[in-house]
Amino acid sequence: MSNPTVTAATVIDEPALLAQERGFARLRFSAQLEPGFQLYLHAKMCARVKIVAISSISFMLFFMLLDYVYLPHWVSDYTLVVRMIGLLAICFALFYSNRVGKVAPNRAFAVSTLAYFCTGLMIAMVIIVARLAEVSIRVTHDGLYVVLLSGMFLLALPMRHAIVGSGAIVAVYLLAEYAIGSSRALVISNSIFLINFTIMGAFGAYLYEYMQRRAYLNEQLLEAARNRAERESQSKTRFLATASHDLRQPLHAMSLFIQHLYEQVDSPEASKTVARLADSTQLLQAMLNSLLDMSRLSVGMVRAQERSFNLEPWLQQLLDSLEPFASRRNIRLQLRCNKAYAVHSDPLLLERLIRNYLNNALIHAEASTVSIEVQRVDERLRIAVVDDGCGLAEADQERIYEEFTQLRNPARTLDKGVGLGLSICRQIVHLLEYPSGLQSHPGTGSRFWFDVPLGEWQLQTQAPQQQHAPTLSGQVALIENDRVSREAMQALLSAWGCIVWAFESAEEAIRGLQGITVDVLLTDYRLEGERNGLMLVRTLRDQAIFAGPAALVTADTSEDVTEAARLADVELLYKPVLPARLRRVVHNLLALRQ
Known part of the structure; x- marks a missing residue:
């Protein structure tokens, strides 16, 4: 069975597709879109080949059996030949038309319509021959209803092909009835039934093609939306790569020039000014890193590189890097972690996660003590950043994770960041698939926690710490x-x-x-x-x-x-x-x- 989702290779944008909604009730797309739909409809027709083959061949064989049993031999010999020719036509049409990609859709529809017409024509011929032979069993045109029903609905032909084939079958049969001298009342009666049946079938064929065109247009709109989203994602990726490189270059030169200047000045007042300039540069760097990290996480550019490492010395090093900042704010940093604990995680992402939680506590919590607490929970380690600050109301506990949200910085002073730290934390825990949570009440502080998989303890030798700036030669x-x-x-x-x-x-x-x-x-x-x-x-x-x-x-x-x-x-x-x-x-x- 062929794939029913075959579409044309032509790429059409969303506005052009949306414009089709105003006119495709006429069952005609634009010249750019129509070939793709014809392929789509052809694939739908091919998807029904098994049920069409089984029902059509069974139908013909059943009527051949009836002819052989109930009709006189001199009549059945004729009707069996006619039905055999019809059966061969059906088999040829099934083989030829149901090959997506090898047969053009218009040819496939034409051959299927011709086989449909020939089948109906042969049924009509059998009925007429039986009437002329005056057989003892009354032969009606009920078989035509079955053929018309199949052509209108089962074959999945385009509406125009189904109407042309059905109309031709009915017209030929009524003309044959008139030609053999059937009574006018019989011809009119048959005409009323068959024509009305054809009209109702045509309406059903119209609804079928209409729904297929609607489904095809929706699929194309979804594909166009997906392509647009991919292009926008690629554009964001290129922008982030360019912005990351081009914005980091001048910051890199600025920080080095400031350090060089700091080492050259002798005046205390000038040294103080240069130090403030260095702080401003580091603040700008932190803001840039937050913006770029948030953007890279949102477009899926970050992949975790996990490994096992010892947790306690790693956390202590992280706290030591924040000790000068905490001291300036008179905040005490504490670590409660078993020295035997090890985790399996991405060190860079985990550092970013914990550092953001710590910075949030140091800057916004109005705390006197900030601590990292680690405890084992089943096969994971729960790492919590705890402060004894002002705490959070329940209504604010979800809002703080929104981008650019700061609860206690109405003036938007830059020394308190840009409001992306906790948003980045949420993105990282989702990326790493870590269970996480927040426990906080006004006046009692806050506890941000997440669970990290246990890792294997790593044997390592501690490198001696450099107490003074190393001399270079x-x-x-x-x-x-x-x-x-x-x-x-x-x-x-x-x-x-x-x-x-x-x-x-x-x-x-x-x-x-x-x-x-x-x-x-x-x-x-x-x-x-x-x-x-x-x-x-x-x-x-x-x-x-x-x-x-x-x-x-x-x-x-x-x-x-x-x-x-x-x-x-x-x-x-x-x-x-x-x-x-x-x-x-x-x-x-x-x-x-x-």
């Missing part, structure tokens, strides 16, 4: 096509004690590095020319120009780049990179070279 190759970012990184690395060889493109770096020896290579991912940053690293290694440690400093946050960097054994830094992190990574890479 070595030669660094820097490949960055953005002039401002290149100058910012070169100035900062030089101020830290590195000798920096800066290049604008991959081709320039390949030529320039052949005559010098460097210890570390830092490259952007998107470069001028045919090669990107990872291709440049592979080329340098293949040509034995540079085989040392390398880092990819990029504003491209796609998972493909992340996986490619991991496979190439290249350190990955996302723009805008914090100067302290850049310094630490370069120090570690220089240590590997030594």
